Amino acid sequence: MGNLGSRAADTSHASPYRDVCSLLRRRRDELIDGWQRSLGAADxxxxxxxxxxxxxxxxxxxxxxxxxxxxxxxxxxxxAFADSSFASVRLTQILIATLAAIAPAYFMTRVLAKAHFAHVLGELYVATDDVRRDLEDLESGKPRDLAVALVDGLEYRSVALPLIGWSLVAPLSIHLAIAAPFAGSNFFEAFDVWIGLSMVIVGLAHIVLVALSWCFAKNLRAWSSDSEETLPDGWSVLGWTVGIGSIPGAVLLFVPTILIAITGVAFIPWVFDRMQARVLDERKRLRFIASHVTCPTDE
Structure with missing residues (x-):
């Protein structure tokens, strides 16, 4: 009887503690659910x-x-590979197929990523065994900070990869659009020759533009409104591309220089500057989310 009474006494002392823990866990679950709903509603x-x-x-x-x-x-x-089936594929066909795949890839990824975002939020903050610490994190807005940091961390690749890709395919795409209206029966063969010549004559310009795209993304990522550095811009990218890419043109009476300049003016300034404007707008909206989005259960 003495032992049974002792156990009963222990249970009576433990019950309030368990009740408090249960309330804390319930509060934690409410906050987690609240943050997921609040962040999920942040379009x-x-x-x-x-x-x-x-x-x-x-x-x-x-x-x-x-x-x-x-x-x-x-x-x-x-x-050894000249007669292979792959070597028989036209360069122009590959270019057209690439251009045709870019837009569907963009829009499909955008739809899928937006639909997947709710799952990402669910995995973003995971409760631990330390309930009180979890509550401190949740009440201080850690899920919001984690979500903003996650999206912010995508900036560099979302600038560098499309600019590099565009630097590689845009010049030939412009040439293709200009040449297409004059297409003859041997158009693919003729444009294949043009692509091959472009790789040799203005290949350096492509390499320079790819490197500048990487630098542009890196500098834009490092720039802030408090920075003393100036924002990178598309016209400076164009200038460097034409300048360095013209080195081989000295051998060919600078004809490639003119080609690089005309082609570059058609897309470099507005593509790079538009990307800059887009990123700065996204940063502004992320700052707003970081300072204004709250947990509904706190209201």
Whole structure:
């Protein structure tokens, strides 16, 4: 009887403690659910997340297509692979297929990423065994901070990959659009020759533009409103591309220089500056979310 009484006494002392723990866990679950609903309702957060993923994927498609074109050109010049089925594929066909795949890849990724965002939020903050610490995190807005940091962390790749991809395929795409109205029966063969010549004559310009795209994304990522550095811009990218890319043109009476300049003016300034404006707008909206989105259960 003495032992049974002792156990009963222990239970009576433990019951209030268990009740408190139960209340704390319930409060924690409410906060987690509240943050998920609040962040899920923040359309800008999901939209920026989806667009950044979509831009990166579209950039990868363009880079992959350009890599296939280069590989095909190299293999065609190697005697052992010259008669292979892959070497017989037209460079122009690869270019057209790449251009046709970019937009669907972008929009499909954007839709899927936005739909997947709710799942991402569910996995973002995981409760631990330390209930009180969890409550401190939740009440201080840690889930919101984690969500904003996650989306913010996508910025660099969402700038670098599409700019690099566009740098590789845009010039030939512009030339293709200009030449298409004059297409003859041997258009693919003739434009294949043009692509091959472009790789040799203005290949350096492409390499420079790819490097500048990477630098642009890196500098834009590092820039802030408090920074003493100036924002990178598309006109400076154009200037460097034309300047360095013109070095081989000295041998050919600077004809490639004119070609690089005309082609570059058609897309470099507005593509790079538009990307800059888009990123700065996204940053502004992320700052607003970081300072204004609250947990509904706190209201």
């Amino acid at each position: 800008d957060l999901a939209s920026i997340y989806a667009r950044r993923h979509a831009r990166a994927v579209a950039g990868c498609v363009a880079i992959f297509g350009a890599a296939i074109m280069i590989l095909r050109a190299v293999l065609r010049s190697v005697e």
